[in-house]
Amino acid sequence: MAAIQVDNVTRTFGSVTAVDELSFTVEDGELFGLLGPNGAGKSTLINVLVTLLEPTEGTATVNGHDVTSETAAVRNSIGVVFQEQALDEDLTGEENLAFHARLYGMGRRERTDRIDEVLELVGLTEVRGDPVGTYSGGMKRRLEIGRGLLHEPAVLFLDEPTAGLDARTRRDTWEYIQRMNEDAGVSVVLTTHYIEEAEHLCDRVAIVDDGEIAAIDSPTALKATLGGTVVSLTVHGAVSALCDRLEEQSWVLEYARTDVGVNVTVERGETRVADLVHLADNVGAAITSVDIHRPNLETVFLSLTGAMIEDREDADGSAGEHRTQNAPLDTVDGRSEIATTEDDE
Ligand SMILES: Nc1ncnc2c1ncn2[C@@H]1O[C@H](COP(=O)(O)OP(=O)(O)OP(=O)(O)O)[C@@H](O)[C@H]1O
Numbered sequence: 001m002a003a004i005q006v007d008n009v010t011r012t013f014g015s016v017t018a019v020d021e022l023s024f025t026v027e028d029g030e031l032f033g034l035l036g037p038n039g040a041g042k043s044t045l046i047n048v049l050v051t052l053l054e055p056t057e058g059t060a061t062v063n064g065h066d067v068t069s070e071t072a073a074v075r076n077s078i079g080v081v082f083q084e085q086a087l088d089e090d091l092t093g094e095e096n097l098a099f100h101a102r103l104y105g106m107g108r109r110e111r112t113d114r115i116d117e118v119l120e121l122v123g124l125t126e127v128r129g130d131p132v133g134t135y136s137g138g139m140k141r142r143l144e145i146g147r148g149l150l151h152e153p154a155v156l157f158l159d160e161p162t163a164g165l166d167a168r169t170r171r172d173t174w175e176y177i178q179r180m181n182e183d184a185g186v187s188v189v190l191t192t193h194y195i196e197e198a199e200h201l202c203d204r205v206a207i208v209d210d211g212e213i214a215a216i217d218s219p220t221a222l223k224a225t226l227g228g229t230v231v232s233l234t235v236h237g238a239v240s241a242l243c244d245r246l247e248e249q250s251w252v253l254e255y256a257r258t259d260v261g262v263n264v265t266v267e268r269g270e271t272r273v274a275d276l277v278h279l280a281d282n283v284g285a286a287i288t289s290v291d292i293h294r295p296n297l298e299t300v301f302l303s304l305t306g307a308m309i310e311d312r313e314d315a316d317g318s319a320g321e322h323r324t325q326n327a328p329l330d331t332v333d334g335r336s337e338i339a340t341t342e343d344d345e
Pocket residue numbers: 013016017018036037038039040041042043044045160319320
């Protein structure tokens with residue numbers, strides 16, 4: 001049985017379609033990610049799956065239970081960690097868990113055993129007696145994840161599990177998420193707008209944009225669809241002539257004009273910079289900056305939607321707004337010399 005089955009789910013808020021006819025399956029034991037910018041519809045989808053919102057249209061099951069007609073069964077079989085922290089900072093880590101265990105109706109014996117196990121799993125055994133107010137951001141996050149696991153759910157939902165954490169703590173948190181997925185055998189569905197998180201952590205990723213799934217596959221398979229690196233050129237003058245020349249080159253896999261120049265997809269981008277500069281010279285165009293994007297989920301998002309996730313984030317406040325295709329990759333216009341940067345893997 002699939003952990004989650006979503007069939008044509010739509011959720012609207014007035015005139016806003018937050019989730020638009022989504023269909024996908026999450027297999028038992030998978031670590032599954034919903035990747036997209038703020039406002040893409042990830043939280044709305046999670047809220048439908050955890051029975052906090054009813055779908056406007058379509059159906060979904062979680063652990064075989066229908067999210068509309070079997071809400072109690074769904075809730076009993078899931079754990080949820082929301083974006084907003086919900087811990088009592090005056091209570092100790094252990095007391096926070098005990099409170100939650102009582103809510104779930106766990107008996108004293110079961111409670112004690114399970115709290116010990118969970119604290120061990122999230123690496124908080126030594127600080128179990130300290131007030132949560134003294135915990136670091138990462139420790140609080142782990143405690144929340146542990147709390148979501150107390151009643152041994154089959155599926156754990158994590159909404160932006162590492163938002164607001166520094167890079168190192170984020171990486172540590174990934175290890176704990178992986179550990180629970182592997183050791184506790186729990187299926188995990190997480191939302192994120194961090195490329196690296198989706199890439200590093202997830203077995204499969206759905207790329208979500210404007211309420212729709214643009215692509216769904218393993219990070220490796222998604223990157224393989226690109227078949228090259230994207231070289232973003234900022235160009236002054238003669239962009240059309242440069243595009244005509246790009247069209248003639250057998251080594252150019254694809255190109256697309258942007259507001260500031262052109263994105264060129266080639267094999268091993270770093271080896272083609274000199275050729276691109278040469279081509280530009282020939283047609284009287286000036287390349288003022290070069291950015292090389294190794295294939296990662298950001299470049300997959302770019303090729304699918306015409307914008308970077310970061311651009312969408314910058315445009316936030318207008319979450320979910322439609323942007324023009326091939327929006328600028330960067331605001332490097334006006335640089336006088338060529339700067340070459342590469343995304344970290
Ligand atoms: N309760 C609501 N009322 C009205 N509009 C909403 C509501 N909840 C979400 N939306 C809108 O639905 C769209 C999707 O929002 P959603 O929060 O699901 O996106 P998201 O990808 O989870 O982003 P974030 O990470 O910022 O929560 C946005 O346009 C948002 O403004």
